[in-house]
Amino acid sequence: MSSAGGPPEAAVEQLELVRETARRTTKAVRKKEREPAPVAAERPVARVAVDVPFPHLDRPFDYLVPAELDADAAPGARVRVRFAGQLVDGFVLAREDRSEHTGSLARLPKVVSPEPVLAPEIADLARAVANRYAGTVADVLRLAVPPRHARVEAEPPPEPPRPTGGVDPRSWEVYPDGPTFLAALADGRPARAVWAALPGAPWAPAVAAAVAATLAGGRGALVVVPDARDLQRLGAALDAALGPGGHVELTADLGPAERYRRWLAVRRGAARAVIGTRAAMFAPVADLGLVVVWDDGDDLHAEPRAPYPHVREVLCLRAHLAGAAALIGGYAVTAEGAALVESGWARALAAPRETVRARGPRVAPAGTDTDLERDPAARAARLPSVAWQTARAALASGPVLLQVPRRGYLPILACVRCRDVARCRACSGPLGLAAGERTATCRLCAQAAGDWACPACGATAFRSVVVGVARTAEEIGRAFPNVPVRHSSADGTVLAVVDDTPALILATPGAEPEAAHGYAAALLLDGDALLARADLRAAEETVRRWANAAALVRPGGSVVLMADPAAPAVQALVRWDPFGFAERELTDRQELGFPPAVRLAVLTGPAAAIEELLEAARLPAAASRLGPVPTGRDGSDETARAVVRVPRAQGSDLAAALRAGAGVRSARKAAGSVRIQIDPAALG
Structure with missing residues (x-):
């Protein structure tokens, strides 16, 4: 019998049973929560x-x-x-x-x-x-x-375009191997060519015909061009060849949603012909049959973000991996293009000499400053008499193009006495003079230099090193009164096209507008300044700029080139021999040991970090290195550069060694970042 006031024994037992049940239930739930969820039955x-x-x-x-x-x-x-x-x-x-x-x-x-x-x-x-x-x-x-846009992914996929046009072979008939190249594309064969486009003929219809032939063979095509103006020209040519909606354009400036919408259409197979700027080089074109890069020497094709790939190299890799055809074209040919031909990976595609003479402009050099000294009447406009007379005669039948190497007014100034480049006392940046201004300012920090004095000789006056397009417009306007003068440059208005009205069109390289029926003449100014740039690729880049401008001249028109007639680059343009000049450049690079004859890596960062990476990397036995050497003006090692080069056949070994060295530093969490660039476009 229980004591007074206590619970009955049955009640106590029942309470304990309830508590035990609760403990077991909680334990079972926790055990179940700890048990992993089942994995996929297949390929888990x-x-x-x-x-x-x-x-x-x-x-x-x-x-x-x-x-x-x-x-x-x-x-x-x-x-x-x-x-x-x-x-x-x-x-x-x-x-x-x-x-x-x-x-x-x-x-x-x-x-x-x-x-x-x-x-x-x-x-x-x-x-x-x-x-x-x-x-x-x-x-x-x-x-x-x-980047992903969920709203775009939820949209219904667009209907695949149905090209309505056909292959127009006329653009390729001027090249001996042109019809064979088109036939190979239509058959799905991996034909690969380095193409020197014919001057005086638009390049876009030829590319459009190649794309149309590839699509006719049942495969996709990808074309990458340098800028939006080239994209507009190619888009119009593809509309004519394939019909409206027959291609998709991809550029970085479309906006995130629209770019993803178009990119997703390509990924889903709703578009087989894709064109674009550098951002399109990785476009997921299904069953890729042709890759095209136009004007591969343009520096816009070099990606400024890691790992710094070049469009030409990426598209060549794509062609190799996909078994696709490749077309690397331009009015000029790069040393890399010549190397592809020399290796047998691609074939040269160019018009015969007689066709070039019949269809191309007549190019003549006009000499240098010595000619201007003998010609005072033309000195104010920086035009020798032959250039002035050519322009005057050509204005009777159409517009005349003047290519000016630099934009701005007087973009670079120098001491009037010792000719040293004038630099800002605050940041050592170059001084320049804007239109309508009397005081020079720094081009880097924008600080005025009203009381500037040359640190070398004490002079306080400037002279111009390079005259910009705005100042040139003033000079030309005085030399050709009553003639309209228009200019096109990246820091102002870039003209897309001009009509056939007689006018002087001043443009910086890359900003030259097309003329409706071609220019009557072109004057290429300050050629020696372009050739004198401190850059390994200066001559190649100069020929490319000249060729792109001269190609806009109508057949039989005149091109006057203000540069030293004895320079190999000038002679290459006079003869219009892009492959000959590219082969010469390649030979020079082979003798000097520079790309594309070798594989070269440039390492930039703190000197100690570069040394650590090179010690961790097992470089190929044939590798040679220079540096690290300081690159800052104060001589400190906060920013240094080292150069490593190997024979071209060991390029993969060099890249693998540098990746391994970077991996070792990354695992150690070493201080200091080292930028690795393989075969950079600008070598200095």
């Missing part, structure tokens, strides 16, 4: 390219795919994965049955979008580009795949 391992910037982590990582994410975690999908304690972005590269990792695998926590945005061929290309430029796949994929 996702191989993921994780977006991390560290070179020592530049490899895929494996994750287990939960069953509920099985359908969405397809190859190419965007995912979020846990990496080093954080959630980071990534792409599923593949699904596998098992992992080579011997430890336990983390689970894939989230699929951002099931849209397979990363095509397998673009993933392979990203790896190849990273290897070529000693970079990381993550850096390449940031260039290759635009």
